[in-house]
Amino acid sequence: MNDLGKCSDGSLALTDSKKIYSKDAILATAYKFTDQVFIDVSDEPEGSFIIHFRNKGNNPLEQVVGEFSNKLIDQQLREKISKDTRELRDVVIKKAFAVVQK
Amino acid sequence: MPESDFDRLINYQISPKENAFLDLKAKQIVTDTDPAPVIDMLSVKYRTKKSFLDHFTSLHMVVPTLRCNSNCRYCQVSRKDPEASGCDMNKKTAKKIVDLIFCSPSAFIKIEIQGGEALLNFEMVKYIFEYAEWLNIFKKKHLEFVVCTNLTLINRNILKYFKEHHIYVSTSLDGYKDLHNKNRPLQNTDNSYDVFQSNLALCREHLGNDGVSALMTTSKSSLGHFREIIDEYIKHGFSSIFLRSLNPFGFAKQYRDDVGYGVDEFLENYIEALDYILEINLNGRYFVELSATLFLRRILTPFSTGFVDLQSPAGTAINGVIYNYDGNVYVSDEARMLASMGDNKFLMGNVHKKSYRELFDSDFLHTLIGTSCVEFLPDCCDCAFQSYCGADPVRNYSEQGDIVGDRTTSEFCKKNKTIISHLLKLIRKNDEHINKVFWAWINRQPELLKVAQKQL
Numbered sequence: 001m002n003d004l005g006k007c008s009d010g011s012l013a014l015t016d017s018k019k020i021y022s023k024d025a026i027l028a029t030a031y032k033f034t035d036q037v038f039i040d041v042s043d044e045p046e047g048s049f050i051i052h053f054r055n056k057g058n059n060p061l062e063q064v065v066g067e068f069s070n071k072l073i074d075q076q077l078r079e080k081i082s083k084d085t086r087e088l089r090d091v092v093i094k095k096a097f098a099v100v101q102k
Numbered sequence: 103m104p105e106s107d108f109d110r111l112i113n114y115q116i117s118p119k120e121n122a123f124l125d126l127k128a129k130q131i132v133t134d135t136d137p138a139p140v141i142d143m144l145s146v147k148y149r150t151k152k153s154f155l156d157h158f159t160s161l162h163m164v165v166p167t168l169r170c171n172s173n174c175r176y177c178q179v180s181r182k183d184p185e186a187s188g189c190d191m192n193k194k195t196a197k198k199i200v201d202l203i204f205c206s207p208s209a210f211i212k213i214e215i216q217g218g219e220a221l222l223n224f225e226m227v228k229y230i231f232e233y234a235e236w237l238n239i240f241k242k243k244h245l246e247f248v249v250c251t252n253l254t255l256i257n258r259n260i261l262k263y264f265k266e267h268h269i270y271v272s273t274s275l276d277g278y279k280d281l282h283n284k285n286r287p288l289q290n291t292d293n294s295y296d297v298f299q300s301n302l303a304l305c306r307e308h309l310g311n312d313g314v315s316a317l318m319t320t321s322k323s324s325l326g327h328f329r330e331i332i333d334e335y336i337k338h339g340f341s342s343i344f345l346r347s348l349n350p351f352g353f354a355k356q357y358r359d360d361v362g363y364g365v366d367e368f369l370e371n372y373i374e375a376l377d378y379i380l381e382i383n384l385n386g387r388y389f390v391e392l393s394a395t396l397f398l399r400r401i402l403t404p405f406s407t408g409f410v411d412l413q414s415p416a417g418t419a420i421n422g423v424i425y426n427y428d429g430n431v432y433v434s435d436e437a438r439m440l441a442s443m444g445d446n447k448f449l450m451g452n453v454h455k456k457s458y459r460e461l462f463d464s465d466f467l468h469t470l471i472g473t474s475c476v477e478f479l480p481d482c483c484d485c486a487f488q489s490y491c492g493a494d495p496v497r498n499y500s501e502q503g504d505i506v507g508d509r510t511t512s513e514f515c516k517k518n519k520t521i522i523s524h525l526l527k528l529i530r531k532n533d534e535h536i537n538k539v540f541w542a543w544i545n546r547q548p549e550l551l552k553v554a555q556k557q558l
Binding site: 092101 | 155158415420459462468471475477480508
């Protein structure tokens with residue numbers, strides 16, 4: 001389960017398990033929110049990532065963190081599906097462009 | 103399949119001798135023998151479904167002008183006034199475009215003229231068709247021409263030309279007079295319907311009934327009136343309708359409050375209209391709903407269907423492409439509409455600056471196609487309706503900011519799932535009369551429609 005903590009400077013810290021989420025998925029998701037919040041991702045040795053959120057605008061931070069968590073699931077799934085289907089995808093793309101490349 | 107049989111199947115409790123198992127075995131869903139030949143058969147089926155990839159781009163849409171004399175409330179291409187300058191195609195660009203069209207490896211080429219109102223630049227339309235005909239003497243492709251027009255500028259000379267060059271006409275009819283006029287006024291009059299009606303008759307006089315087809319667009323004003331719209335199509339002698347929702351581009355997006363609506367509202371109207379159309383067919387009159395027919399063909403036949411807006415991989419550029427008046431090439435008409443709003447994300451390049459291979463075999467296109475297969479998209483990859491559906495990366499980007507999209511909030515996904523579910527429900531009834539209607543639509547054979555009077 002994700003762990004959300006409030007820091008003394010008003011920022012929020014979300015702890016995500018490395019068992020569930022990859023660094024790439026976290027970074028890809030974090031990038032999508034850089035227009036709304038300041039984000040800092042740290043790789044903790046205990047098997048988790050800590051993502052700090054500091055407000056940039058007027059959006060409630062808890063709302064942003066909630067959306068971030070949802071988007072992270074989506075991003076992780078994309079990564080998994082991309083890996084699982086790479087071979088078939090390459091075959092389909094090759095087939096799609098084969099006649100142009102002849 | 104009865105739920106009890108399904109439960110036993112997934113718990114490996116069903117006997118290979120039972121009819122339930124044998125039925126599934128015949129469809130290569132299960133096997134109790136060597137799986138290799140079964141996988142071979144499934145491979146053939148998969149290749150058949152994907153056989154539209156064999157041909158590459160066959161639909162080439164060309165925009166000779168952005169000028170238009172209509173004033174449609176939901177215009178998706180952000181048209182220009184009839185007197186505007188700087189938005190007409192010149193001969194150099196037109197020649198380059200036609201040269202590129204014939205670089206396509208497809209044996210079938212359809213050149214579809216769009217706009218604006220295409221007939222405002224009729225000289226360019228003629229040039230494009232005549233140059234294509236000349237090139238085709240050497241290329242020997244199956245060539246087809248279509249002009250999309252509001253019919254207001256049609257006259258006998260133009261129709262004579264269309265007949266000589268075997269050009270089909272595609273026009274717009276949004277419904278009965280008040281609705282059509284409300285959605286599609288002209289710039290100089292609100293009464294476009296009367297002009298449309300009279301020129302439709304003129305078109306049919308020269309080109310025959312089958313030489314003209316019509317499309318409707320659903321605006322907020324259309325909701326609640328689908329029956330009347332269908333009746334209007336029948337009144338004008340059309341034998342089909344495509345009940346399509348509004349695309350979120352151009353003025354349609356800008357004036358969403360005025361013309362737009364949610365997907366639930368559209369679906370409620372669509373289902374009711376489909377039931378009405380079925381009733382019309384069951385009463386003996388052949389009348390087709392085209393989007394339902396597309397899905398039915400995918401559900402009930404193993405064959406590929408070439409509908410560029412709902413394919414996997416998406417038909418963007420590899421099946422249909424659009425060339426704008428300035429030589430810019432976009433992956434789809436919707437991509438052009440996005441560009442008219444200032445977003446060139448799906449611009450492939452310009453015909454004066456890039457070769458055919460640079461336009462159609464680019465890394466950009468490879469990436470786009472690679473991220474537009476339902477087999478590889480979150481949620482789509484696990485969806486039971488996967489083989490009936492398709493991807494639309496341009497719509498995903500427009501509505502959700504991302505070409506992959508998020509199915510949990512996708513109106514496109516909800517619409518397709520709802521329509522497919524409804525059709526499966528109708529198929530599951532196994533009513534011989536409804537089945538006959540569906541097969542008449544799929545096979546385009548009105549004569550299959552021999553049914554007794556029946557009420558749904």
